[in-house]
Amino acid sequence: QVQLVESGGGLVQAGDSLRLSCTASGRTFSRYAMGWFRQAPEKGREFVAAITGTGVNTYYTNSVKGRFTISRDNAKNTVYLQMNSLKPEDTAVYYCAADSQLSKLLTGENAYWGQGTQVTVSS
Numbered sequence: 001q002v003q004l005v006e007s008g009g010g011l012v013q014a015g016d017s018l019r020l021s022c023t024a025s026g027r028t029f030s031r032y033a034m035g036w037f038r039q040a041p042e043k044g045r046e047f048v049a050a051i052t053g054t055g056v057n058t059y060y061t062n063s064v065k066g067r068f069t070i071s072r073d074n075a076k077n078t079v080y081l082q083m084n085s086l087k088p089e090d091t092a093v094y095y096c097a098a099d100s101q102l103s104k105l106l107t108g109e110n111a112y113w114g115q116g117t118q119v120t121v122s123s
Contacts, residue, residue, distance in 0.1 A: 002026050002112045004096045009117030012086055016121070020081040022096030022114055030054070033102040034072060034079040035110070038092035038119075045095070049081060050105050059106065063089075086121045093118050 003025040012018055020036065035050035049070040050059045058070050069082040079096065094117050099110035 002032065002098050004098060004112055004114035006094065006096045006114045006117040009094060009119045011120045011122065014087055014121055014123050016086050017082070017084045018086060018119060019083070020094055020096075020117060020119070022079045022081075024077045024079075024098060026077070029077040030074040032098045032100055032112075033105045033110075034070075035059075035097045035105045036070065036079075036081045037095045037097055037108060038090075039095070039116075040089075040092040043092075045108065047106065047108060048094070050097075050102065051079065052102060083119070086119075088121045088123045091119060091121050 004022050006022045008020040030053050033052050036048040037045050038048050039045040047061055051070045051072055055072050067085045072079040096114035097110045098112040099105040104110050
């Protein structure tokens with residue numbers, strides 16, 4: 001069982017930066033691919049970014065490439081999402097996600113989810 005706790009959300013202006021953190025329970029953190037999804041009001045949950053257990057490989061949805069960076073610190077059981085040049089369309093609840101299989105994580109079929117953290121970007 002893996003428990004995920006997000007932090008770092010908030011209200012910012014367009015063009016600002018924000019860093020989300022997600023800390024996981026357990027001693028096998030490095031065995032899990034980690035990712036971030038988001039859900040805007042009245043929309044479905046969408047994939048944002050993912051990172052493999054070693055941190056070598058990262059994946060992004062096209063709309064955030066060049067603006068968002070996912071990283072992880074396995075010694076701290078934490079994954080980060082650095083969000084730069086934020087836009088109003090980035091407004092959503094952001095969810096941390098984990099699975100031992102990257103393929104499941106990339107399709108949102110992962111086993112574990114955090115409770116979500118709100119990010120609001122004003123224009």
